[in-house]
Amino acid sequence: MSADFIKRINDATGMELNVVKNLPTRKGIALKVEENGTEMLLKAIELLTDDKTATPRTRSLQKEARILKEIHSLTGGLYVDSGKVDDHFWLLRKWLHGKTAFEYMSYARTMPCSLEHKRRFVEDLLQMLKKVMELYALGYLHGDLQPGHFIIDPEGRFHLIDLELAVKANDPDAAYRGALVHFVPPETASGMLVDDQHIPLDPVSEIYSFGAVAYLIYTGVVPVAYGETMEDTGYEFPFEEMLKAVAQGKVRSFAQAGAEPFPELEKILMKCLKKDRRQRYQTFEQLEECLVKLINELNRD
Known part of the structure; x- marks a missing residue:
């Protein structure tokens, strides 16, 4: 063929x-x-x-x-x-040569995570967020943020790829059915459970997804616990059960994920991952401001 x-x-x-x-x-x-x-x-x-x-x-x-x-x-x-x-x-x-964000930022999962690695990780998150913001400035939301869709080329430039699920920003009639379960917010998971063909997508939803991507890259596991305990990092569960866990907001801490402590970053990501969307960052700029502030604090250490 x-x-x-x-x-x-x-x-x-x-x-x-x-x-x-x-x-x-x-x-x-x-x-x-x-x-x-x-x-x-x-x-x-x-x-x-x-x-x-x-x-x-x-x-x-x-x-x-x-x-x-x-x-x-x-x-x-x-x-x-x-x-x-x-x-x-x-x-x-x-063809885009390079590494996925998960591969490129693997230094953050080395033990112990040094101050240099923490600085670099937050700086790389800012580069990733910049691509999401650039896409939004052009009138689109990606709709399928995941580590494999951020590619860093051999020159160190960040790319955001795979726009099949992207939607026009502020389009109430956009056809959006959800994306990879590990990175969708609770409101999207709820829509996917009932097979909604027009699930709303906005920056607040995208901020959750960005936080979930950053969480996985740093900890090595997804933020939502699908099993009976928060420490169970398995993925082998029925799709509907995973969607229900996301919809319920079963987000685990860094400690429950077995990750190296980084409380300043964890605080930012946990705000991104709030079940109640009103408690998340409401704009990309608010999230960017907090990441920049964290960089400045780390540079003073």
Whole structure:
């Protein structure tokens, strides 16, 4: 299928793409390809299908293509091309070399966590938050923040990728069905439990997700305890049970996660992760201000 599909794209576009390797994907096709030594990511999904789970995926891929074209200043010109070939929609973007935030910031999980590592970790969190804020300034909320969607390239530049679930900010009719359970806020988890197709998404929801991402990167485990005890770090639970735990706000402390103490950071993240959204930071700028203040305090130590 891969070779035949690539041939059809090449015939339609005049490109000379070659398959490097197949990539795992939930639906459709994902390939690492190259043309004249330039590596790219090719994603495709069938347009005509009776699969109800594939239809939203098709719309999501088309949306990502549209957003990548629109906000090329944020993505560093990742977008290459997109279109329809026979019964498939495809998106081609440049291959982004680098490490995920979880890999890049693994220094924070070394024991003991030094003052230097604490400073660096908060500085890196600020760089991650900056990308979220840049996307919001361009009119979008990411909707699927997770460690693997923050990529740090070999030059140390931070990138926020995978915009399939992004929504237009302040759009009450935006189609949003939730994202990866480990990082969605309680209000989103509640919507996912009833299969709401238009779950509200705003900066306060996104701030929870950012806090959950930062928590996992620092502690190595997700913030919500899915098991019977707060110390149980297992993930092997039915999806609905995990959603219920998120909706109930079962957020564990750093100590319950077995993480190195960092009370100043923990205080900030716990505010991000409040079950009651009114108790969280209400704007990205408020969260940024607290992280900057923490950096200044660490620099005085």
